[in-house]
Amino acid sequence: MTSGRRPTLEAVAARAGVGRGTVSRVINGSPKVSPEAREAVLRAIDELGYVPNRAARALVTRRTDTVALFVSESEERVFGEPYFAGIIRGISAGLADTGLQLLLVIAQSEEEHARFERYLTGQHVDGVLLISLHGGDPLPRHLEENGVPTVLGGKPVGVVPVSCVDADNRGGARQAVEHLIGLGRRRIATIGGPQDMQVGVDRLDGYHDALAAVGLTGPVVHGDFSEESGERGMLELLAREPALDAVFAASDPMAVGAMRVLKERGVHIPREVAVVGFDDSSIARHTDPPLTSVHQPLEAMGREMARLLVARIRGEEIDRPVVILDTHLVARASSLGNGRSGAH
Amino acid sequence: MTSGRRPTLEAVAARAGVGRGTVSRVINGSPKVSPEAREAVLRAIDELGYVPNRAARALVTRRTDTVALFVSESEERVFGEPYFAGIIRGISAGLADTGLQLLLVIAQSEEEHARFERYLTGQHVDGVLLISLHGGDPLPRHLEENGVPTVLGGKPVGVVPVSCVDADNRGGARQAVEHLIGLGRRRIATIGGPQDMQVGVDRLDGYHDALAAVGLTGPVVHGDFSEESGERGMLELLAREPALDAVFAASDPMAVGAMRVLKERGVHIPREVAVVGFDDSSIARHTDPPLTSVHQPLEAMGREMARLLVARIRGEEIDRPVVILDTHLVARASSLGNGRSGAH
DNA sequence: TGCGGGCGAGAGAGCGCTCTCGGCGCCCCG
DNA sequence: CGGGGCGCCGAGAGCGCTCTCTCGCCCGCA
Numbered sequence: 001m002t003s004g005r006r007p008t009l010e011a012v013a014a015r016a017g018v019g020r021g022t023v024s025r026v027i028n029g030s031p032k033v034s035p036e037a038r039e040a041v042l043r044a045i046d047e048l049g050y051v052p053n054r055a056a057r058a059l060v061t062r063r064t065d066t067v068a069l070f071v072s073e074s075e076e077r078v079f080g081e082p083y084f085a086g087i088i089r090g091i092s093a094g095l096a097d098t099g100l101q102l103l104l105v106i107a108q109s110e111e112e113h114a115r116f117e118r119y120l121t122g123q124h125v126d127g128v129l130l131i132s133l134h135g136g137d138p139l140p141r142h143l144e145e146n147g148v149p150t151v152l153g154g155k156p157v158g159v160v161p162v163s164c165v166d167a168d169n170r171g172g173a174r175q176a177v178e179h180l181i182g183l184g185r186r187r188i189a190t191i192g193g194p195q196d197m198q199v200g201v202d203r204l205d206g207y208h209d210a211l212a213a214v215g216l217t218g219p220v221v222h223g224d225f226s227e228e229s230g231e232r233g234m235l236e237l238l239a240r241e242p243a244l245d246a247v248f249a250a251s252d253p254m255a256v257g258a259m260r261v262l263k264e265r266g267v268h269i270p271r272e273v274a275v276v277g278f279d280d281s282s283i284a285r286h287t288d289p290p291l292t293s294v295h296q297p298l299e300a301m302g303r304e305m306a307r308l309l310v311a312r313i314r315g316e317e318i319d320r321p322v323v324i325l326d327t328h329l330v331a332r333a334s335s336l337g338n339g340r341s342g343a344h
Numbered sequence: 345m346t347s348g349r350r351p352t353l354e355a356v357a358a359r360a361g362v363g364r365g366t367v368s369r370v371i372n373g374s375p376k377v378s379p380e381a382r383e384a385v386l387r388a389i390d391e392l393g394y395v396p397n398r399a400a401r402a403l404v405t406r407r408t409d410t411v412a413l414f415v416s417e418s419e420e421r422v423f424g425e426p427y428f429a430g431i432i433r434g435i436s437a438g439l440a441d442t443g444l445q446l447l448l449v450i451a452q453s454e455e456e457h458a459r460f461e462r463y464l465t466g467q468h469v470d471g472v473l474l475i476s477l478h479g480g481d482p483l484p485r486h487l488e489e490n491g492v493p494t495v496l497g498g499k500p501v502g503v504v505p506v507s508c509v510d511a512d513n514r515g516g517a518r519q520a521v522e523h524l525i526g527l528g529r530r531r532i533a534t535i536g537g538p539q540d541m542q543v544g545v546d547r548l549d550g551y552h553d554a555l556a557a558v559g560l561t562g563p564v565v566h567g568d569f570s571e572e573s574g575e576r577g578m579l580e581l582l583a584r585e586p587a588l589d590a591v592f593a594a595s596d597p598m599a600v601g602a603m604r605v606l607k608e609r610g611v612h613i614p615r616e617v618a619v620v621g622f623d624d625s626s627i628a629r630h631t632d633p634p635l636t637s638v639h640q641p642l643e644a645m646g647r648e649m650a651r652l653l654v655a656r657i658r659g660e661e662i663d664r665p666v667v668i669l670d671t672h673l674v675a676r677a678s679s680l681g682n683g684r685s686g687a688h
Numbered sequence: 689t690g691c692g693g694g695c696g697a698g699a700g701a702g703c704g705c706t707c708t709c710g711g712c713g714c715c716c717c718g
Numbered sequence: 719c720g721g722g723g724c725g726c727c728g729a730g731a732g733c734g735c736t737c738t739c740t741c742g743c744c745c746g747c748a
Contacts (some may be wrong), residue, residue, distance in 0.1 A: 006466065008703095008704055008705085008707095009364070009704065009705060009706095010704080013728095018727075018728085019596075019727060019728035019729075020704095020705080020728075020729090021706085021707080021708095021727065021729080022726085022727060022728075024706060024707085025726095025727090026704070029704085032725070032726060032727085034725085034726065034727090034728085037726080037727080042726075049470075051462060051463070051465075051466030052704085052705075053403070053465070053466075053467065053703090053705070054399075054468055054705095055398075055399045055400075055403040055408065055703085055705090056702080056703070056704035056705035056733090057703080057704080057706075058399035058705090059397070059399040059400050059403055059703090059705070059706090059732095059735085060704090060707080060708095060732075060733045061705085061706065061707045061733090062703055062733080064399065064739045066447075067730095068563035070450070073433075077463050084429055085428055085429065087423075088448070089417075089450065090451070092448070092450040093452060098458065100450075101447055102447065102448045102449075103410075103445055103446065103447055103448070104413075104436070104444075104446045104447070104516070105446075106432075106433065108436070108437060108440065111729055112440065118395060119395070121395075121728065122349055122350065122395030122398055123397065124395075124398055129649065154712090246712050247415035255664040256630060282626070283627055283629055283630045286600060286627045286630050286631050287630050287632075288631075295510040299709055337691090342583055352733095352734055352735085353734065353735060354734075354735095357698095362697075362698085363697060363699075364698075364699090364734095364735080364736090365697065365698055365736085365737080365738095366696085366698075367698090368735070368736060368737085369696095372736085376695070376696060376697090377696075377697090378697090380698065381697080387736095396734085396735080397733090397734050397735070398735095399733085399734080399735090400703090400733070400734035400735040400736090401734080401735055401736075402703095402735090403702095403703045403704065403733090403734080403735070403736095404702075404703045404735055404736045404737080405703090405735085405736065405737095406703080449700080468705040543707090587713080614717060615706085686735090
């Protein structure tokens, strides 16, 4: 099988009885090739099992046909739950017929982060996708300054990004709280996410939006999206406002933590306190009772990120640099009556 | 920032007042460089912010310093749950200081599968990691025949692989069933996985091992690892053997499906029927009751895959081509008494 | 003082591709 | 029948690196 070395463009040219240039044109789909020549070249390629050498091509074109998905992993939560898998799958689908390869870069430490920053700015990839950025990370700015197109997954705090895809966190939170209001709840608390992350801010804003619309307010505590912080938050809320009748948690794990505390206290869910989470992670369907949660279109987000990046790499005009995709509420028994869980 | 073009080796050589060869030697850690020259080169590299061009290097060395993680995605389940994330994270960690980059290849269709096979055999990567292979997929054989080192995650059916990392599925299943036996259960059924996958076969073997050791047998049905198939399997088991007192499901989702059926029938878990799953996925902690399950060391498996592949790429002798990592049971309330859930 | 050995450095070739350019034929129009 | 274009093609250069080979220098030994 491995006949010494792989066939080169030269070998294909020789076999097809044409010059290298012609073979190159055929491969790159140039129209300036006669049908006969094209035919001969294609046959030769097929017979030899020729596959172009990417390195050689990259060397001269200064394009690598590779984009990196950069995940900063100091934050454990990223990898948990469907978030990561869903996004990746969308990205992969969005890249599928573009000829671009996906390089997965996971920076597990601070130095690795720095090392990869160097790597990414050093002509090794045509573009970068960033997810789960820490607040104020200068990486996207550095990349853009070095001419590397970058698309963010999730809005960064403060700065307006060149291009970014996010779920409608604010709208989703609003929906969640409106849902609770619609069920007759009036003392609605929230366990918010970290306020140094835009996603935490947005979900809290949505909560306030919905309450303000009907002239309500409610107690607010903050967690870090983890189950433990949900427990702590719930304890604090119960201490502060024993009469609350609903809790909106800015993440599913926090909602799970909150539910645990409520159950331990003998508080019935949803009769006494309704609970809503955010993310519609796989655990939401399996808690007791099943957790009402806000669903994000992860795969679509990934696909959209890929689409934006490809457009930018190709130098096309970007219509909207920031894309916000709709979220929707999945109502389950943790907020609905004791009965069947509905969906959508 | 982007001053026209990135500095080349030539530029570094000029600035350091040496020849290209010397710079190359410094970069590649050759000992045949005088301290002064090395010093000068390093300073020049630093001042210019030089980053070697991988494509140029790959062209001449015929190594790409890239390995691919190939995931065949016809099988939905791969991406779900922690399996994928855990493995990836281990692989990434195992690759971290090898200088190798990780290319993520997700084949979502049959043609993509074929296309990537061509790509991977075509000198674009130094090695390939394969997870979740379909029974009898010829890909690993083709890769090895083309001189591409390949490491499998999970044993393939039939053939003996060159190198492969797997969890001790058989031992884990045995532990699970022994656990049930130890709790006094005697009519232990199983919902097995698909028998065209080695993992399904192994878990079923482990089940039989444990029962045979105490002279028991039990009813067996088969599912496809999905929740629905777990429901179907449970219904069939109940019809066949109404008096059973324990079920070992070969996957967590199947266990969840089984528990749902039992609850609907008003069967108490674990008093009347104990349930054990496999994978210790995140849902296991959140079901009602929490699910006893067999834990696999996903991150260690990923790291081991990376280690094996790197060794093979470097041409080192492989001690054990097939690595089986231990699993352990995490006992929770679905098998233990009604009380607290233990661990480990 | 002369010479050989060894170590460090530089020049040159070439990896496989793309891209530019000049040329060769052919067609069309004058 | 001749000339100008146009369509297609091949030759050549060169992308940035590694690697080999040769050369020069310094040191030690006779």
